[in-house]
Amino acid sequence: MxxxxxxxxxxxxxxxxxxxxxxxxxxxxxxxxxxxxxxxxxxxxxxxxxxxxxxxxxxxxxxxxxxxxxxxxxxxxxxxxxxxxxxxxxxxxxxxxxxxxxxSLGVNIFFVLNKYLARIMNNYPDYDVKMEEIHHIHKLDAPSGTAITLAEGVIENIDRKDRWNLETEEKVTDLAIHCIREGEVPGIHEIIYESDADVISIKHDAKSRxxxxxxxxxxxxxxxxxxxxxxxxxxxxx
Structure with a gap:
């Protein structure tokens, strides 16, 4: 080809x-x-x-x-x-x-896992949800396209979140995405659910491009x- x-x-x-x-x-x-x-x-x-x-x-x-x-x-x-x-x-x-x-095949599996977990967590309002993504210093956009796709997967499945917001929660219905740009990191994305009792998180960490x-x-x-x-x-x- x-x-x-x-x-x-x-x-x-x-x-x-x-x-x-x-x-x-x-x-x-x-x-x-x-x-x-x-x-x-x-x-x-x-x-x-x-x-x-x-x-x-x-x-x-x-x-x-x-x-x-x-x-x-x-x-x-x-x-x-x-x-x-x-x-x-x-x-x-x-x-x-x-x-x-x-x-990445692994990331696309992660997309499916993210939606599945969000559907479960929709039934547990004691858990707030937020996201963090880390990329190399050369990446121009923030949040990453991957982070936006993950955020949309959460918002589609959790009734208490209706939009994503960069860095902060202006409202309790916001999903905050924290972006870090450092070194030559190919890409790390983590979705974090936290209550007063514990933390549940899922993460994808790319080893290379x-x-x-x-x-x-x-x-x-x-x-x-x-x-x-x-x-x-x-x-x-x-």
Missing amino acids: NIALIGYGKMGHEIEKIARERGHNIVAIIDVSNTDEFDSPAFKSADVAIEFSIPASALNNYKRCFAANVPVVAGTTGWLEHMDQVKKACEEENQTFFYASNY KGFALGAVVAAEFVKGKKGFLGMNDLLKF
């Missing part, structure tokens, strides 16, 4: 390594210094583009992929206010777009030949 990479930081390098190990061809690598490559024959020959860039560039990157009719596997977070534009392009222009807030990169390549393999707006539920079918 021919793969184009958009964004060539640490994740881009890891994706390139895994894609080549799985027998794929990297036909184009686009970063901030060579965005004219979107118009190149090499890029247009790609079966799929895997995009891990920055929030400010993401939407324009997707539009340029659509203009070349190249399907997208999107790994950038922090741009979700524009998601309706992407979904509209999938519906009206027959484009292909795969989005996940986190491509390898799990995210592998998931993105597997998603790219899944996307080939498909149309529409897709996600990890389509791929994993939990």
